[in-house]
Amino acid sequence: MPHADSALVPESITSKSDFWAHVYSQLDALLDGQHGNWVTNLSNAASLIYNSLLAFHSHFGDGERAVNWCGFYLDSPLFPSPQRGGTESRPSSQLLLGPFNGRPACQYINTTPGKSRGVCADAFLQQQTVLVDDVESYPGHIACDGATRSEIVCPLILPGPSAGRVLGVLDLDCLAPAGFDADDKLGLEKIAELLVNSCNW
Numbered sequence: 001m002p003h004a005d006s007a008l009v010p011e012s013i014t015s016k017s018d019f020w021a022h023v024y025s026q027l028d029a030l031l032d033g034q035h036g037n038w039v040t041n042l043s044n045a046a047s048l049i050y051n052s053l054l055a056f057h058s059h060f061g062d063g064e065r066a067v068n069w070c071g072f073y074l075d076s077p078l079f080p081s082p083q084r085g086g087t088e089s090r091p092s093s094q095l096l097l098g099p100f101n102g103r104p105a106c107q108y109i110n111t112t113p114g115k116s117r118g119v120c121a122d123a124f125l126q127q128q129t130v131l132v133d134d135v136e137s138y139p140g141h142i143a144c145d146g147a148t149r150s151e152i153v154c155p156l157i158l159p160g161p162s163a164g165r166v167l168g169v170l171d172l173d174c175l176a177p178a179g180f181d182a183d184d185k186l187g188l189e190k191i192a193e194l195l196v197n198s199c200n201w
Contacts, residue, residue, distance in 0.1 A: 003030065003044075006026040006027075006029070006030055006048055006052075007026075007047070007048055007051035007052045007055060008052075008055065009022065009052055009055045009056045010022070013056070015183075016181070016183035016184060016187065017183050017186075017187070019052075019056050019187070020183065020184070020186070020187025020188070020190070020191070021187070022052075023048065023049060023052050023187070023191065024187070024190055024191055024194065026048060026052070027044075027045055027048055027049075027191060027194060027195075028194060030044050030045075030048065031044075031194070031195075031198040034198070035198055035199070035200065036199065036200050037199070037200070038074075038078070038199040038200070038201060039098070039099060041195060041198055041199050042072050042098055042099040042195065042199075043099035045072075045099075045170075045191070045195055046070050046071045046072060046099045046100050046101050047101050049070045049101075049172070049191070050067060050069075050070035050101035050102065051101070053066070053067040053070070053172075054066055054067070066174070066175055067172055067173065067174050067175075067179070068102055068103070068145060068147060068148060068173050068174065068175050069100065069101070069102030069103065069105065069144070069145060069148070069171070069172065069173040070100065070101050070102060070170075070171070070172045070173075071097070071098065071099060071100020071101060071102065071105065071170075071171055072098035072099055072100065072156075072168055072169065072170055072171065073095035073096065073097060073098060073109055073120050073124075073168050073169050073171060074095060074096055074098045074156075074167060074168035075095060075111075075124075075166065075167055075168050076093070076094045076095065076096050076108075078167065078168070078201065079096055093110065093111055093112045094108045094109060094110055094111055094112075095108065095109040095111055095120060095121070095124060095168060095169065096108050098168065102145070102173070103144075103145055104144075105144045105145075106142055106144045109121050109142065111124050111125060113125060116140075117139075117140030117141075117142065118140055118141060118142040119132055119135070119138060119141060119142075119151050119153045119171070120142075120153050120169050120171055121140075122140075122153075123153035123154065123155050123169050124155055124166050124168070124169050126155075127155050127157060127164070127166055128155065129152065129153065129154045129155070129185050129188070129189060130151075130152070130153050131151075131152045131180055131181075131184075131185055132150055132151045132152070133150055133177055133178040134149065134150065134177050134178070135148055135149060135150060135151050135173075136149070138151075144173075145173060147175055148173040148174065148175065149174060149175060149176055149177045149179065150173070150174045150176060150177055150178055150179040150180060151171070151172065151173050151174070151180075152171075152172050152180040152184055152185065152188065153169050153170065153171045153172075154169060154170045154185075154188045154189050154191075154192045155168075155169050155192070156168045156169060156170065156192050156195060156196050157192075157196065158196060158201065159196070159197070167196065167201055170188060170191070170192050170195075172184075172188070
């Protein structure tokens with residue numbers, strides 16, 4: 001099957017729980033044998049999730065509720081240093097923009113406790129998914145796209161001996177208020193776990 005076909009959504013899928021199970025299986029197949037580079041894996045994941053959601057919503061004629069952004073913000077030490085030679089690590093006090101689909105976004109988000117703001121920073125620092133029905137009423141919300149009305153952010157948490165280390169977050173924005181629910185939360189958390197376990201960090 002061509003890789004692009006991974007984002008196709010069968011007409012038999014009519015519920016969110018079935019949708020997320022389908023996306024998970026498609027992503028699992030894409031990642032099979034690709035254990036390694038997080039840039040590559042997260043790039044395919046962002047594209048798959050984004051395009052699958054657009055296909056799922058258009059199937060129901062509900063385009064105004066479409067997800068308008070899907071991507072990742074990663075803990076800055078994961079990125080090469082811009083300094084000469086690229087050997088010095090970055091301070092762990094910000095999230096940097098990673099692979100995504102959608103319009104251009106904020107390039108970094110402050111995660112310094114007491115100085116951070118926004119849904120991504122809160123999910124990162126609290127180490128739990130944050131689901132926001134109305135971003136305009138969320139304290140400190142960072143408006144990368146003024147059309148966004150709701151958002152969900154899942155942390156990427158490393159298991160094992162390094163358990164508790166948050167690598168970054170998976171962030172989705174929606175054009176409609178209350179665009180995400182408990183089914184989305186469960187589905188995205190499973191995908192986040194799959195991604196964490198499929199990359200060499």
